[in-house]
Amino acid sequence: xxxxxxxxxxxxxxxxxxxxxxxxxxxxxxxxxxxxxxxxxxxxxxxxxxxxxxxxxxxxxxxxxxxxxxxxxxxxxxxxxxxxxxxxxxxxxxxxxxxxxxxxxxxxxxxxxxxxxxxxxxxxxxxxxxxxxxxxxxxxxxxxxxxxxxxxxxxxxxxxxxxxxxxxxxxxxxxxxxxxxxxxxxxxxxxxxxxxxxxxxxxxxxxxxxxxxxxxxxxxxxxxxxxxxxxxxxxxxxxxxxxxxxxxxxxxxxxxxxxxxxxxxxxxxxxxxxxxxxxxxxxxxxxxxxxxxxxxxxxxxxxxxxxxxxxxxxxxx
Numbered sequence: 001x002x003x004x005x006x007x008x009x010x011x012x013x014x015x016x017x018x019x020x021x022x023x024x025x026x027x028x029x030x031x032x033x034x035x036x037x038x039x040x041x042x043x044x045x046x047x048x049x050x051x052x053x054x055x056x057x058x059x060x061x062x063x064x065x066x067x068x069x070x071x072x073x074x075x076x077x078x079x080x081x082x083x084x085x086x087x088x089x090x091x092x093x094x095x096x097x098x099x100x101x102x103x104x105x106x107x108x109x110x111x112x113x114x115x116x117x118x119x120x121x122x123x124x125x126x127x128x129x130x131x132x133x134x135x136x137x138x139x140x141x142x143x144x145x146x147x148x149x150x151x152x153x154x155x156x157x158x159x160x161x162x163x164x165x166x167x168x169x170x171x172x173x174x175x176x177x178x179x180x181x182x183x184x185x186x187x188x189x190x191x192x193x194x195x196x197x198x199x200x201x202x203x204x205x206x207x208x209x210x211x212x213x214x215x216x217x218x219x220x221x222x223x224x225x226x227x228x229x230x231x232x233x234x235x236x237x238x239x240x241x242x243x244x245x246x247x248x249x250x251x252x253x254x255x256x257x258x259x260x261x262x263x264x265x266x267x268x269x270x271x272x273x274x275x276x277x278x279x280x281x282x283x284x285x286x287x288x289x290x291x292x293x294x295x296x297x298x299x300x301x302x303x304x305x306x307x308x309x310x311x312x313x314x315x316x317x
Contacts, residue, residue: 003053003083005301008045010058010073012066013274016090017057019290024298033069041069043076050081053301056121057293060093060112061250061273067093067112071119078120086300087121088293090272091220091248095130098137113137125296127272127289128219128247131171143306145296147270147289148175148217151245152182154268154287155215160243164188164212168230172218179217179245188214190230210238220248221269224255228262241265247289248272251279259283 008029009017021028030046054077060067070087077085097108113134116124123141128148135142155163167176167189180187188207214234221227221244231242242264249269256279259267269275270289280286292309299306 003051003301005053005055005297006047006049007055007057007297008073008077010056010066010069012059012061012069013057013090013272015274016271016288016290016293019271019288020057020088020294020297023291023294031073033073039065041065041072043069043072045076045080048080049077051083053084053086054082055086055088055125055297055301057088057090059089059091059273061091061248062093067115071115074116074119074121084122085120086297087116087124088297089116089124089126090289090293092126092129092134095134098131098134109134110137123300125293125300127293130219132174143296143300145289145292145306145309147247147272147287147292148179148182148245149310150270150287150289150292151217151268152179155183155243155245160213160215160241162212162240164207164209164214166190166207166209166214166216166230166234168216168218168226175219176217179215183215185215190233205233205237208237209234212239214239214242216242216244216264218244218246220250221246221255221259221267222250223253224251224258224262227264227267228258231262231264235263244268246270249275249279249284251275255279256281 006029007021007026008031011033032044032046034042056073058070074085094108094112117140125143127145135144163185165176165180165185165187167173177187188209191204234242244264244267247270260281267284269286271286272289295309296306
């Protein structure tokens with residue numbers, strides 16, 4: 001007998017969860033999440049999920065309650081005898097601490113991967129991890145999606161002339177190269193130095209951008225400092241219009257004001273994270289990843305390949 005699929009949403013991004021459910025033609029399941037007076041999280045499934053294929057949609061971005069809420073949702077589903085539990089994590093938080101780059105620090109990406117796996121989940125579906133090797137931190141099946149196909153299709157429709165793809169740092173070269181290959185453009189690289197947390201210095205440009213339009217690609221934007229400084233260097237080297245494609249819009253601090261004040265022409269974000277209305281500016285354009293996530297959920301439920309969703313029948317990197 002085929003298992004029934006049921007979707008449930010946490011509180012990190014209910015709008016995206018609703019879009020995914022609409023795409024699949026299924027309502028979100030009845031789930032109650034509330035906080036006690038002291039802030040403690042309480043979760044209850046208000047419908048029978050015994051023997052079902054459960055998909056829990058919840059990102060683990062700050063505050064830490066989002067991660068804890070996901071863990072409690074998983075535990076409750078396991079104790080309610082769900083047949084299989086898939087954590088759908090559009091944005092995997094705590095991923096930037098993925099190695100010991102200095103003494104006496106935590107590798108939070110591995111810690112969070114362990115917490116999720118040990119909570120009882122059967123598999124994870126996520127998108128644009130900060131570094132692809134984080135997939136190896138999980139000891140359970142993980143499917144990794146790339147939003148690049150959505151951004152690339154959008155950029156192709158804009159038909160931007162004299163386009164060059166730029167990477168904001170050495171670590172983003174693989175992603176930028178894949179954009180350049182599929183858009184048929186040249187690739188340039190910004191040399192960035194991390195001075196301290198949320199503070200970076202772009203020292204030089206590798207490549208030629210004079211009289212070129214630029215597509216600067218990255219996995220996330222937090223304070224927007226890297227983008228602002230990168231755009232400044234590109235402009236100083238003769239670039240014309242600067243476009244940005246970025247999956248996860250964290251936008252902490254005064255990031256929206258920084259983006260508004262910069263010379264960047266347009267910033268394309270996905271809706272993997274909930275963006276507060278006061279952070280939205282005219283330069284931002286939000287592209288939905290709900291269809292991509294919904295297709296992956298359907299394929300997981302039907303035990304079909306996820307790799308068919310990747311461009312050119314293979315991973316984007």
